[in-house]
Amino acid sequence: MKKYDYLIVGSGFFGSVFANLATKAGKKCLVIEKRSHVGGNAYSEEKNGIMVHVYGAHIFHTSNEKVWSYINQFGEFNNFVNCPIAKYKGEVYNLPFNMNTFSKMWKDVITPQEAKDKIASQRKGVTEIKNLEQQAISLVGVDIYEKLIKGYTEKQWGCSCTDLPAFIIKRLPLRFVYDNNYFNDKYQGIPAKGYTKIFENMLEGIDQKYNSNYFDDREYYDNLATKVVYTGAIDEFFDYCYGMLSYRSLRFEESILDEDNFQGVAVVNYTEKEIPYTRIIEHKHFTFNKCKGTIITKEYPLTWTKGSEPYYPINDDKNNAIYEKYADLASKNPNVLFGGRLANYKYYDMDKIIETAFEMARKEFGPDII
Ligand code: FAD
Numbered sequence: 397m398k399k400y401d402y403l404i405v406g407s408g409f410f411g412s413v414f415a416n417l418a419t420k421a422g423k424k425c426l427v428i429e430k431r432s433h434v435g436g437n438a439y440s441e442e443k444n445g446i447m448v449h450v451y452g453a454h455i456f457h458t459s460n461e462k463v464w465s466y467i468n469q470f471g472e473f474n475n476f477v478n479c480p481i482a483k484y485k486g487e488v489y490n491l492p493f494n495m496n497t498f499s500k501m502w503k504d505v506i507t508p509q510e511a512k513d514k515i516a517s518q519r520k521g522v523t524e525i526k527n528l529e530q531q532a533i534s535l536v537g538v539d540i541y542e543k544l545i546k547g548y549t550e551k552q553w554g555c556s557c558t559d560l561p562a563f564i565i566k567r568l569p570l571r572f573v574y575d576n577n578y579f580n581d582k583y584q585g586i587p588a589k590g591y592t593k594i595f596e597n598m599l600e601g602i603d604q605k606y607n608s609n610y611f612d613d614r615e616y617y618d619n620l621a622t623k624v625v626y627t628g629a630i631d632e633f634f635d636y637c638y639g640m641l642s643y644r645s646l647r648f649e650e651s652i653l654d655e656d657n658f659q660g661v662a663v664v665n666y667t668e669k670e671i672p673y674t675r676i677i678e679h680k681h682f683t684f685n686k687c688k689g690t691i692i693t694k695e696y697p698l699t700w701t702k703g704s705e706p707y708y709p710i711n712d713d714k715n716n717a718i719y720e721k722y723a724d725l726a727s728k729n730p731n732v733l734f735g736g737r738l739a740n741y742k743y744y745d746m747d748k749i750i751e752t753a754f755e756m757a758r759k760e761f762g763p764d765i766i
């Protein structure tokens with residue numbers, strides 16, 4: 397008889413939601429986490445009275461009623477709406493691409509039809525869509541591509557837009573209305589008391605161990621529980637037997653400033669290639685905080701090497717093929733359940749991760765668990 401029903405490796409959204417639902421189903425869980433804190437990349441920390449998003453801006457958004465009501469059990473969300481600004485060589489534009497962007501970019505564009513005509517006149521050279529550059533020009537025309545997409549994307553991914561898959565840019569909304577909301581979802585907000593509090597509430601009463609890497613003593617951990625829920629990198633789990641998957645990493649540079657309002661908005665994207673960071677976030681604006689002083693974080697894209705943080709999977713054909721081989725191995729391992737963005741090698745927003753944790757819980761504990 398093992399001490400736990402589930403050993404959960406990783407305390408991000410996937411691991412924490414699964415642990416919460418398993419406990420609700422009467423199962424005994426242990427969550428182990430290699431970092432010193434809960435919450436994965438959504439972790440937040442209070443500094444100088446300001447809630448800081450330690451691993452980059454995390455804005456919660458969903459259209460899924462179940463996800464929204466579930467997450468609200470663990471803490472109240474405010475009504476923050478993300479309306480980022482793009483800065484290009486001293487010019488500022490609204491994001492996502494909408495009528496405010498178009499009318500500022502083109503002085504002769506005011507109506508949606510004028511914007512559509514302008515874009516159509518700028519996409520003439522594009523006859524097929526095989527890469528991000530062709531996709532972007534076809535969606536928004538050459539001017540927006542050159543000023544707001546090319547430099548940002550090439551910094552972000554460390555390669556040319558002609559070598560990137562088209563789907564990356566399709567994550568962004570494109571609208572022919574005057575609306576700067578970055579997301580299309582029904583619900584959006586930031587936890588009023590920070591994400592960390594949400595995780596602490598979700599894991600209340602559940603055994604947790606921090607600074608504990610599963611691979612430091614795999615055999616010991618496996619012997620503790622009947623099943624393992626693994627939310628780390630899938631290639632590491634299988635000892636890189638099919639080779640290493642590639643990621644893009646980031647470096648965050650935080651500064652405490654002796655001024656009250658540095659940029660007037662939570663997120664400013666720097667879209668020219670010459671500036672080495674992609675965005676600056678000013679944390680106090682996420683919670684409408686009027687305190688003295690401010691904290692900003694610059695986000696620098698970084699080449700990923702073994703040992704650095706794997707933030708974004710590189711879902712090109714080569715890496716997807718390697719991942720499929722690992723996924724096949726994973727499916728033959730009935731006592732290990734793989735979940736989350738690293739085990740699935742896919743970029744997921746928080747709400748989608750919660751949905752996948754719900755699905756796994758339903759498979760394990762029946763359809764009524766959530
Ligand atoms: P993670 O949060 O990465 O958690 C996995 C955990 O497992 C980590 O804590 C890790 O330390 C731990 N772990 C890994 N290996 C081991 C091991 N061997 N032993 C022990 N522990 C281990 N989503 C949104 O919805 N809105 C946003 O605005 C948003 N912004 C983002 C901005 C950035 C810069 C990034 C990188 C992501 C953003 N996301 C956003 C996505 C969001 O971070 C993810 O959806 C979410 O964190 C995924 O949860 P997860 O549990 O799968 O993974």
Ligand code: UDP
Nearest residue numbers: 482544545546548549552564565567568665
């Ligand atoms: N993007 C861009 N300019 C911007 C913002 C985004 O070209 O000002 C592109 C870029 O290729 C990026 C993709 O759109 O990788 C998706 O942007 P999103 O904001 O969703 O990126 P994330 O916040 O997930 O890093």
